[in-house]
Amino acid sequence: xxxxxxxxxxxxxxxxxxxxxxxLAGVPTPWIVAGAVVLLGIGIVTAVSRTRTxxxxx
Numbered sequence: 001x002x003x004x005x006x007x008x009x010x011x012x013x014x015x016x017x018x019x020x021x022x023x024l025a026g027v028p029t030p031w032i033v034a035g036a037v038v039l040l041g042i043g044i045v046t047a048v049s050r051t052r053t054x055x056x057x058x
Contacts, residue, residue, distance in 0.1 A: 004051040011043030 001009075015036050022032045 002051070004047050007047040007051060008043060011040070011047070015039050015043070 018039070019032055019036055022035070
C-alpha cells in the first residue's frame with residue numbers, strides 16, 4: 001500500500017470518528033456533512049503535499 005493511500009485511510013478513520021462523535025453530540029446533519037467534506041479536502045491536500053516526490057534540481 002502506498003504512503004498516499006495509507007495517509008488517506010487514516011484520514012478517513014479520523015473523519016469517521018469525528019462524525020460519529022458529532023452525531024452523538026446532537027450536531028445537525030448538514031453541519032456534520034460540511035465538516036466531513038472540508039476535512040476530506042484538507043486530508044487530500046496534505047497527503048499529496050507530504051507524499052509527492054520532489055522535483056530533481058538541474
